[in-house]
Amino acid sequence: MEYKKLFDIIQNLTGVYLTEEKKYLLDSRLNQLMKDYNLKSYDEVALKLITKDDLEFYHKVVDRITTHETRFFRDESIFDAFVKQIIPEWMEKHGNTKTQIKKPLKIWSAGCSYGQEPYSISISLLEHHPYLFPYTEILATDISKDVIERAKKGVFTDFEVQRGVPEFIKQKYFVAINEKEFKIKDEVKRNIQFQVHNLIQDPYPSGFDIIFFRNVLIYFDMEQRKIIIDKMIQSLRNQEGTLILGSSENLLNLADNYIIREFGIARYYEFSKSVTFFKKF
Numbered sequence: 001m002e003y004k005k006l007f008d009i010i011q012n013l014t015g016v017y018l019t020e021e022k023k024y025l026l027d028s029r030l031n032q033l034m035k036d037y038n039l040k041s042y043d044e045v046a047l048k049l050i051t052k053d054d055l056e057f058y059h060k061v062v063d064r065i066t067t068h069e070t071r072f073f074r075d076e077s078i079f080d081a082f083v084k085q086i087i088p089e090w091m092e093k094h095g096n097t098k099t100q101i102k103k104p105l106k107i108w109s110a111g112c113s114y115g116q117e118p119y120s121i122s123i124s125l126l127e128h129h130p131y132l133f134p135y136t137e138i139l140a141t142d143i144s145k146d147v148i149e150r151a152k153k154g155v156f157t158d159f160e161v162q163r164g165v166p167e168f169i170k171q172k173y174f175v176a177i178n179e180k181e182f183k184i185k186d187e188v189k190r191n192i193q194f195q196v197h198n199l200i201q202d203p204y205p206s207g208f209d210i211i212f213f214r215n216v217l218i219y220f221d222m223e224q225r226k227i228i229i230d231k232m233i234q235s236l237r238n239q240e241g242t243l244i245l246g247s248s249e250n251l252l253n254l255a256d257n258y259i260i261r262e263f264g265i266a267r268y269y270e271f272s273k274s275v276t277f278f279k280k281f
C-alpha cells in the first residue's frame with residue numbers, strides 16, 4: 001500500500017489523480033529514476049519529495065508522472081473553428097477591423113506540452129489572420145520544466161512533424177536542421193512566451209481572450225477540476241471569453257455561465273450573459 005502515500009503527494013503537487021489501476025504508471029515511469037537516485041521504495045520517493053531538498057528530483061518526477069501526448073493541429077476541427085468563427089467574432093466584438101486593431105489578442109495555451117499546440121495557434125494566425133499576428137500574444141505554460149525547455153527550442157522529429165502538419169505548412173514554417181529533425185521558424189515563435197506554470201500551486205495569469213486548455217482536465221478529480229475552471233474563468237478578460245477544452249472534456253457542472261458553441265464538429269465554451277439573466281429570475 002506504500003504507493004498510496006506517493007499518489008497523495010503527487011496529487012497535492014500536480015493535481016494529477018492516480019487510482020489503483022494506475023499503479024503500473026508509477027512502476028514504469030519511476031523505475032529508472034529510482035535506480036538513478038538509489039531509492040529503494042515509494043516511501044523513500046515520497047520522503048524525498050516532501051522534504052523538497054532536491055528541486056531537480058521534483059522536476060524529474062513531475063515530468064515522468066505527467067502525460068505529454070500531443071500533436072500539431074490536434075483535433076483539426078477546433079483550429080478551423082478558431083480561424084473561421086472564434087477570431088472573426090472576437091474581431092467584431094472588439095470593434096477591430098483588418099486595418100485597425102484597437103484591442104490586442106491575448107491567448108493562453110495551458111498545459112502546452114512540447115509546444116505543438118501554441119505553434120499550431122501561431123501558424124493558424126499567420127496563415128489566416130496575418131494582420132492580427134503583430135497584435136497577438138500567446139502565453140504557453142506547462143508544469144514540466146523539461147517539456148517547456150524543449151518547446152522553447154521548437155525542434156521536432158520528422159515523425160512529430162508528419163503527425164498533423166500538412167506538407168505546404170511544413171515547407172513554409174519549418175526548416176530541416178538534419179535528416180531527422182525540423183526547427184520551427186523564428187517568425188512562428190515571435191509571439192509565444194513559454195513558462196513553467198503549475199495549475200495547482202501557482203498564481204494564474206490574467207487578461208486572456210481565449211484559453212486553450214485541452215486534454216489536461218482529464219487528469220484531475222472533480223474537486224480539482226472545479227477549482228481550476230473557476231481560476232481559468234478569472235483569467236479570462238473580465239471573466240468573459242472563450243475556453244477551448246479537449247474533444248473528450250466538457251464543462252458540465254463546472255461553469256454555469258458558459259455555453260457550448262459549435263462550428264462543424266468542433267465545440268468550445270463562451271460566456272453568455274443570457275444564462276446569468278435567466279438564472280436570476
Ligand SMILES: C[S@@+](CC[C@H](N)C(=O)[O-])C[C@H]1O[C@@H](n2cnc3c(N)ncnc32)[C@H](O)[C@@H]1O
Pocket residue numbers: 013014015016066067068069070071074110111112113114117141142143144147197198199200213214215216219246
Ligand atoms: C496530454 S498533454 C496535452 C497537451 C496539449 N494541450 C494537447 O492537447 O495536445 C497534458 C499536459 O498537461 C500538463 N500538466 C499536467 N498537470 C499539470 C499541472 N498541474 N499544471 C500545468 N500543467 C500540467 C502535462 O505536463 C502535459 O504536458
